[in-house]
Amino acid sequence: MVTCPVCEGTIDIDEEDVDEGDSISCDECGADLKVVSTEPLELESAEELEEDEEEKADFLEEEE
Numbered sequence: 901m902v903t904c905p906v907c908e909g910t911i912d913i914d915e916e917d918v919d920e921g922d923s924i925s926c927d928e929c930g931a932d933l934k935v936v937s938t939e940p941l942e943l944e945s946a947e948e949l950e951e952d953e954e955e956k957a958d959f960l961e962e963e964e
Contacts, residue, residue: 902941906931915941 902911909928918924922935925950932946951960 902943904929904931904933904935905943906945911943913941940953 902913903909904911904926907926907929909926910916911924911926911933913924918935918938918941920935920938924933924935924943925931926933933943935947936942936944
């Protein structure tokens with residue numbers, strides 16, 4: 901069991917069935933989530949991760 905970072909609902913997932921980088925959906929709110937760690941199991945919103953990656957790419961382009 902893990903908590904959804906978007907709606908804080910409980911997601912019933914077996915930690916042995918997922919790997920870092922896997923995508924899952926929250927049953928309660930439908931948010932797309934990514935597994936960022938397996939020990940302990942941690943999830944982040946896929947949208948937030950994409951925004952962070954875009955910001956990093958923009959920052960690196962500005963430095964060049």
